Amino acid sequence: MEYKFKVPCSKSKLGEIREFLQRVLSENSIPEVTVNTLVLAVDEVCANLIIHSHNCNPNDQLELKVRVNGKSEITFDIIDHGDGFNIGNYQEPSISDIVKQKRKGGIGLMLVRRIMDEIELIKGEKKNVYRLHKKI
Amino acid sequence: MVEIKNSLDNDIFTIYVIGEVDASSSIHLDESISEATSKYKKIMVNCEQLEYISSAGLGVFMSYINDLEESGINLVIYGLSDKVKHVFQILGLDQLLKITESEAEAKGIVNGV
Numbered sequence: 001m002e003y004k005f006k007v008p009c010s011k012s013k014l015g016e017i018r019e020f021l022q023r024v025l026s027e028n029s030i031p032e033v034t035v036n037t038l039v040l041a042v043d044e045v046c047a048n049l050i051i052h053s054h055n056c057n058p059n060d061q062l063e064l065k066v067r068v069n070g071k072s073e074i075t076f077d078i079i080d081h082g083d084g085f086n087i088g089n090y091q092e093p094s095i096s097d098i099v100k101q102k103r104k105g106g107i108g109l110m111l112v113r114r115i116m117d118e119i120e121l122i123k124g125e126k127k128n129v130y131r132l133h134k135k136i
Numbered sequence: 137m138v139e140i141k142n143s144l145d146n147d148i149f150t151i152y153v154i155g156e157v158d159a160s161s162s163i164h165l166d167e168s169i170s171e172a173t174s175k176y177k178k179i180m181v182n183c184e185q186l187e188y189i190s191s192a193g194l195g196v197f198m199s200y201i202n203d204l205e206e207s208g209i210n211l212v213i214y215g216l217s218d219k220v221k222h223v224f225q226i227l228g229l230d231q232l233l234k235i236t237e238s239e240a241e242a243k244g245i246v247n248g249v
Binding site: 047108 | 158159160166190192195198200201203219220223226227229232
């Protein structure tokens with residue numbers, strides 16, 4: 001089964017993205033704590049793209065596709081048109097450095113990596129697909 | 137959307153975080169902790185009605201860890217649901233922050249009991 005959702009690149013739309021994901025995942029009887037972490041991972045990627053790749057420009061759009069394969073596998077595609085952030089090459093900071101530097105950001109993608117089994121960027125000519133894969 | 141409420145009981149300042157803290161709303165949590173830490177040494181953060189937190193919210197708590205230590209401020213987070221507590225645990229932040237189950241335990245910790 002495949003589910004699709006499209007939103008403008010605005011931080012205020014993150015709530016709608018989460019509601020969409022909640023609905024899809026709950027429909028597939030996935031436990032609540034797992035649903036929340038999967039929603040979190042997708043929220044983090046979307047927030048990063050909205051803020052850093054699209055400067056919160058509501059004329060740009062993000063497209064989400066969720067594929068549920070049976071009860072054991074889920075793939076999330078987050079699709080945008082832009083420069084494409086190579087999510088796989090991202091250098092992870094250490095938690096102690098973030099605490100020392102009193103930084104408020106920088107742990108979003110760490111969470112995504114801990115939660116998902118596979119993360120990749122599929123870069124096309126015009127569009128980027130950020131693919132997150134999870135075995136349940 | 138997040139709603140922040142406050143109360144003061146003797147010298148204990150409580151921040152109630154209600155709703156969802158994400159990249160669009162974490163600024164409100166930040167402002168309220170910033171204000172509280174500038175005035176009070178005993179701070180409790182009631183998360184009984186916190187439905188969701190993303191890295192933006194975790195980052196707010198992390199950014200105060202050093203200040204709390206340096207200024208001798210006791211800040212205790214309590215009342216997290218299982219799903220929200222799990223988010224703190226993914227990166228081990230539950231080990232860097234004071235987190236308890238109940239209001240009574242939180243009170244004991246801010247009072248240094």
